Amino acid sequence: MTEEAQASRGIVVGSNGAVAVDVVILTIRNGRLSVLLVERGLPPYKGRWALPGGFVLPNEDLDEAALRELAEETGLSQLPPGAHLEQLKTYGTPDRDPRMRVFSVAYVGLLPDLPMPVGGSDAAAARYWTIEDIKESDPSLLVFDHAAILADGVERARAKLEYTPLATAFCEESFTLSELRRVYEGTWGVSLNAANFRRKVLSTPGFAIPTGRTTVSAAGRPPQLYRRGDASLLHPAMLRPSS
Amino acid sequence: MTEEAQASRGIVVGSNGAVAVDVVILTIRNGRLSVLLVERGLPPYKGRWALPGGFVLPNEDLDEAALRELAEETGLSQLPPGAHLEQLKTYGTPDRDPRMRVFSVAYVGLLPDLPMPVGGSDAAAARYWTIEDIKESDPSLLVFDHAAILADGVERARAKLEYTPLATAFCEESFTLSELRRVYEGTWGVSLNAANFRRKVLSTPGFAIPTGRTTVSAAGRPPQLYRRGDASLLHPAMLRPSS
DNA sequence: GGAATAGTGTCTTTTAGACATTATCAA
DNA sequence: TTGATAATGTCTAAAAGACACTATTCC
Numbered sequence A, B: 001m002t003e004e005a006q007a008s009r010g011i012v013v014g015s016n017g018a019v020a021v022d023v024v025i026l027t028i029r030n031g032r033l034s035v036l037l038v039e040r041g042l043p044p045y046k047g048r049w050a051l052p053g054g055f056v057l058p059n060e061d062l063d064e065a066a067l068r069e070l071a072e073e074t075g076l077s078q079l080p081p082g083a084h085l086e087q088l089k090t091y092g093t094p095d096r097d098p099r100m101r102v103f104s105v106a107y108v109g110l111l112p113d114l115p116m117p118v119g120g121s122d123a124a125a126a127r128y129w130t131i132e133d134i135k136e137s138d139p140s141l142l143v144f145d146h147a148a149i150l151a152d153g154v155e156r157a158r159a160k161l162e163y164t165p166l167a168t169a170f171c172e173e174s175f176t177l178s179e180l181r182r183v184y185e186g187t188w189g190v191s192l193n194a195a196n197f198r199r200k201v202l203s204t205p206g207f208a209i210p211t212g213r214t215t216v217s218a219a220g221r222p223p224q225l226y227r228r229g230d231a232s233l234l235h236p237a238m239l240r241p242s243s
Numbered sequence C: 001g002g003a004a005t006a007g008t009g010t011c012t013t014t015t016a017g018a019c020a021t022t023a024t025c026a027a
Numbered sequence D: 001t002t003g004a005t006a007a008t009g010t011c012t013a014a015a016a017g018a019c020a021c022t023a024t025t026c027c
Helices: A003-009 A062-074 A131-136 A146-163 A166-170 A177-188 A194-203 B003-009 B062-074 B131-136 B146-163 B166-170 B177-188 B194-203
Strands: A018-029 A032-039 A053-055 A084-091 A102-110 A126-130 A208-214 A224-228 B018-029 B032-039 B053-055 B084-091 B102-110 B126-130 B208-214 B224-228
Touching: A018 A062, A018 A126, A018 A146, A018 A166, A018 A177, A032 A062, A032 A131, A032 A146, A032 A177, A053 A062, A062 A084, A062 A102, A084 A146, A084 B084, A102 A146, A102 A166, A102 B102, A126 A131, A131 A146, A146 A166, A146 A177, A166 A177, A177 A194, A177 A224, B018 B062, B018 B126, B018 B146, B018 B166, B018 B177, B032 B062, B032 B131, B032 B146, B032 B177, B053 B062, B062 B084, B062 B102, B084 B146, B102 B146, B102 B166, B126 B131, B131 B146, B146 B166, B146 B177, B166 B177, B177 B194, B177 B224
Parallel strands: A018 A102, B018 B102
Antiparallel strands: A018 A032, A018 A053, A032 A126, A084 A102, A208 A224, B018 B032, B018 B053, B032 B126, B084 B102, B208 B224
């Protein structure tokens, strides 16, 4: 039955729940895939952690709401250049929030490892957790179904690195190929052959563009710097080792 | 800000819109990718077409609501074996429905080309349209943002055929490799080399399993019959011709 | 020079594209 | 036999994996 048919029959008119957004903000810190979580400072659920999120405001688009939540928690007034935010999935199991029916439209954000701002808009604590640490901790660390949302977000990021150049969203505006490779290695939890990785990236038009500059490094030959190209798909894909 | 923080501050409590599901039901008819649309029989929007959909009921999960809508429009009491239904994306632009704020959680369904049942639960007409015909018709054929939802659904289907064995969801329980190839050809709008396609499918474990039986065909050598295997990913992917 | 990291070259293996050839049916 | 479709075989090209080797820096 169509929405309109229902509405004209008066079966369900008006609202059947509240709509929120939750954001899985991922970054690579110290070579490990990590997510930004906020701690509940007040009951209920005091001491447990949650994905940043909140209700969609009247007249606010979903993407806007997600951007706003990301900005509030990271302190970034806007997305850094090259960063990426995309819709993930909507979660609406009737009792996922025990207080009322809440539909949560989840987003995934890929960001470079920026220094945390001094306090977001909330009093509650916020910090990055490695995905590993969360998996090894008490299953009730996260509120509601946020563990499932996080798992879906991580899988989305892992999959998208295969067939898009989005790994660069984890990097600063200019980056070395070793940094880019460590994004893949940290996200997939594998190690990749540096020479073959280099050949693959450089043979894909629009993935990484040489800037001509180099960086100073602590030891070894100074690496070249690259910037994001305009490719939107890798063809053929970067293969995730199957082992 | 977290949902809980907002709720405890009373910033937004209760609802901010209604939540509906809309389903992009795709099939291959006469070799062409096609979608099931329902016609509005009553004003407003009389004579225009829409994706099957409706509001999510209290205590109904999103997947359930999508299955219910699919069943109501196709007359299928349950999904045929091997058919596929997955969440696509949520659309929530404030004025996408002029009557009230409606968040629509869209789904994509891939089904074999089953005969249409004699009338769904609605009085409104329902029929399959080819994607081509919709693209060539008046842009106002579809209500609201349903053209955009349809485009996203078609792109999802096209992409998923590349890296999953979901093409089999368009087939009956047993199928020939030519039928399977025509699914790819119809979905992608290309023609594929039959010999190379065959080699690719048969070299992917769990894609298509020979049943040992053959079909009678109007002309030519009778083809072997296959059934779906248990693979969930193609590795490496079936490449979509880049031309 | 030695340690460390960046970058190049090359051989092998896997997979895809092109396409000729054979197989099996109906009329 | 002819026409049609299914199935096989083979050569070539593209891409990935493995890995040895050279380059450039700091100490």
